[in-house]
Amino acid sequence: MRGNVIEVKGLRKKFGHQIVLDGIDLAVPTGTVYALLGPNGAGKTTLINIMSTLVAPDEGSVKIAGYDIVTDKNMVKRSISLTGQFAAVDEMLTGEENLRMICRLSGLTVAESNVRTVELLQHFDLTAAARKSVKTYSGGMRRRLDIAISLVISRPVLFLDEPTTGLDTISRRALWKIIDQLKERGITVFLTTQYLEEADQLADIITVIDEGRVVATGTAKELKSRVGGEVIELFNDKDDLIRTVSTTGSIHDIRQKLNELASIVSPELRVNIRKPSMDDVFLALTAKEMERSLS
Incomplete structure (x- = not known):
């Protein structure tokens, strides 16, 4: 689709007496890398959770690929993939087994699952470690596997919540390359990060939030x-x-x-x-x- 694949208007959320999001407005163009910057506690993860239908908003609206997150929740789920802050993989299984399991849970046949697993292992440079237990993987390998799992079924929007936190420089830059490749395939990548260099290198558009409010939006050049x-x-x-x-x-x-x-x-x-x-x-x-x- 053309135009904005994500539209957020007047979004508000509070937990108890604490206001976490205070009137957020966002417009994310299709096929871009969009970075959300903010200090700890700014509301980044809460915003991701609302957009991915995990948390209900108090006020405002969110549309993903034209679908409302409240009234069209099932269609939104079919339009997005999410990689959270912590790798959601089974450490007792191998990388290959993790991928094949998610393929089957996603409705692929045995034959389709085998083909898709091989494709993803190759794309994310995990073929050599495919039959090793995930508990032996480095942090960067686990993160690559986690993103690969998110892409078992291709969706137009991928949410990445602080995808490189805790990774060394080499692993971080390897993930940057993967994110660039996803954009080349037409996938819209919405990422939150605390690494300013990461937003500078990857993002077409950057929004800075603080205390639940948008304080600036623009390209890296415009913000500088x-x-x-x-x-x-x-x-x-x-x-x-x-x-x-x-x-x-x-x-x-x-x-x-x-x-x-x-x-x-x-x-x-x-x-x-x-x-x-x-x-x-x-x-x-x-x-x-x-x-x-x-x-």
């Missing part, structure tokens, strides 16, 4: 432009980062900021000037949200 043109960093002789200052990027503003810094810090500090990163965006946006809540 909100921070400023250049960032000045000050380091001591031990290479410890002492301070960062945002600028407009103009020579005049950079010179002015350096002059201001020279009057209040040690002249022995080293200076580095760089482009804004997603870390700068995240800190700036969540800091502004905190300031508003305290004012």
Whole structure:
């Protein structure tokens, strides 16, 4: 389908007296990688759980592939796959047995299950470990198997809730490659992450939420432009980062900021000037949200 495959309007959810989602609006274009950024407790997992029909909203609406998550729940389930924060695999079975079991539970015949299992093992580079117990797998291998299980039946939308948390750099980058491949196949990938570099590398669109509210949405480039043109960093002789200052990027503003810094810090500090990163965006946006809540 064209247009937006996910539409969220005015979504609210609270548990007891705690407001977890406070009027969320999202529009996710078909065939994109959409990243949801936010600190712990921002409401990312709750939003994923609502969109995947695991939790009912208090207010607002969510449509997935044109189907309402409340009135068309069964059709929504047929349109999505979900990989949660923790690998949902049976450690006592082999990777091959895990996949074949899910294939059969998904309604595939024995012959179809065998074919699909081989395809997924090859695609996720698990063929060599196919007949080994999952309890011997590394974290990255378990995560790849978990995503493979989510794709036994191809769905237009895949939810990934912090898919690379706890993985080493090599395993994380291997999963990034898989996510890029899924996008190339036309699958919309909606992922939550705490890794700012991950959102920067993968996402076509990034939404930052804090305390249950959307504080910014845009491409990585658009969000970085909100921070400023250049960032000045000050380091001591031990290479410890002492301070960062945002600028407009103009020579005049950079010179002015350096002059201001020279009057209040040690002249022995080293200076580095760089482009804004997603870390700068995240800190700036969540800091502004905190300031508003305290004012």
